[in-house]
Amino acid sequence: MDTQSAYLERLRPLGAKRSGKRDLIVDVFLKQDGHLSADELFDLIREQDQKISRATVYRALHWMVGAGVARKVDFGDGRSRFEHSYQHPRHFHLICKLCNRSFEFLSSDIEVLVEEVASARGFETRQSVLQIYGTCDDCQAGRSVQRTVAATELLFARDALRMAIATERSGLEFYSRGAELVDDPQARTVFQRLAAEEREHLTTLEKRFEQLLLEDSDLESYPTFLFFKGAADGLFASGTDRLAKVADDREALMLGIRCERGSYRFFKRYGERFEDSEGKRIFLEFAAEEREHLRLLIGEYRKLVGRSKAADGSSSPEAEVAG
């Protein structure tokens, strides 16, 4: 966590003056996981410095919220709670009313819908908070096991990797199949090359996943953190299905372009939304790879259309590629 100080440095201009006290408070706060009430944070601070007053803690929290370091969340139990934004994408909460534990998750699907609703009203969103109150499975089963939960950062990275791997797999299948089906030798070469790349990336991603597991061997067993309904894996999968039905090589390439473009936009868009974190990096790196593939495919598509001028013009080829 050495980027942390750099991160804070970036924020300074917003907040004016630096001070030892505030630094301490911010520091202690960022080291914590989960949701702290002002009072809990105060107690923690007091362990380090007996002389810091409650008011200072409140003021520091207020500053952090303003500077975007922290978010204020309300669990309905009277006092406010705070959580970091640092390496911690905004997320939603499942709150168990029995054991008072809270579980986090992230759903890009929901975020998209929220955006749609807001824009339908001309509303400019700054923050959205979703809390689902109810009973957790442990409490329902009578278990009172205080299951330790991995850091959100790890879960996020895990889910981002899972998604990337799933996409890579179905991409691999798509291109392998495509290489078999395509007639044009150059198009086939491109499909084969892309298949090879997917295979290579897949290996890389799987290694990265294994490395992640080293940090917490139970990582795979924790529940999903990042929900993506029609995540990219569906894109290529349905693409592969449709591949069997394409009329010619041009259509096959176009299908590839559509899949890659969907996948690229998807990973880029979400990668951009998150705060600095391993998960964000995974998303963005993956998006960059998809962009390369996309470029390759589009180039090949243009060449193919050039070669066979007798394009049937059924679906305005150039326009589609341009998008």
Add this chain to the structure above:
Amino acid sequence: MDTQSAYLERLRPLGAKRSGKRDLIVDVFLKQDGHLSADELFDLIREQDQKISRATVYRALHWMVGAGVARKVDFGDGRSRFEHSYQHPRHFHLICKLCNRSFEFLSSDIEVLVEEVASARGFETRQSVLQIYGTCDDCQAGRSVQRTVAATELLFARDALRMAIATERSGLEFYSRGAELVDDPQARTVFQRLAAEEREHLTTLEKRFEQLLLEDSDLESYPTFLFFKGAADGLFASGTDRLAKVADDREALMLGIRCERGSYRFFKRYGERFEDSEGKRIFLEFAAEEREHLRLLIGEYRKLVGRSKAADGSSSPEAEVAG
């Protein structure tokens, strides 16, 4: 609002004793629209009865929340706010941080996703709260017009009717087109009959909509309250497109069945989710109509398959109809 007392009566057993004071508080509370803080409610109560104390209001609110008459919502401004559950489906909020107004909406799409996430965790949901903080369009534009907003009840009814009407319209188009395309005379009769029914229902619904407008002539101008992304109107519309491509009458009927079933499930499912209200009734009544259509279509389908035993078996007809 005469069902109101009956409604409260139903709740009594949960809450023990009836009392004039509490009745007054509940009464005043239910008459209000929007989100009241305890204090605002207290002021309103005081207009009726100078001697009621703040504590009593708090206690009554606490009771109401427990009894399910009210919900507690937190807008992050320090004090809690309360809103009815009565004739007021749970909903989400857009909260403008500048003018402090809040706008409600309902999104079944989001609710579905929330349910999915919760069940993926084995979490039993009791309530979900979604708050979107930001800046409303009025504040963005510098307008400070305190636009009056219609009662949620009305907006909900309006949107339910809009949805029903849209579905009815595309259903009408579907069956009209179907009647032209179908070969089998009996199948044609069914399509014609359904088209006629849709036309009739459409008229009824449109009248109902006009009546609703009498209650608030600006009703149409208020922003959408109920968001339904792939609302039923999309179902029949895409059905009509596909109608041109069906191979035979059996497929045409099957397409109708699929559309009706989708529509039926849709309206039923959501109708069931809401608290007693005009909107709920609209949903459920509409669902009942769709069920009738569905029954008719399935009957016709079975007859047709019986007539032409030479079914190609391409899509396990009976099984599909059964679902």
Add this chain to the structure above:
DNA sequence: CTAGGTGCAAATAATTTGCAGAGGC
């Protein structure tokens, strides 16, 4: 030097509670 940060104590603000009496069942 000066704006902002800090501690302390006092002030608010929202909500809860103890207690004695009133009222429904």
Add this chain to the structure above:
DNA sequence: GCCTCTGCAAATTATTTGCACCTAG
């Protein structure tokens, strides 16, 4: 008669503020 509701006032809890002082830029 018992149990719950009610008013009042006092208590509690979370958070903010005034003020005098301190410190980084």
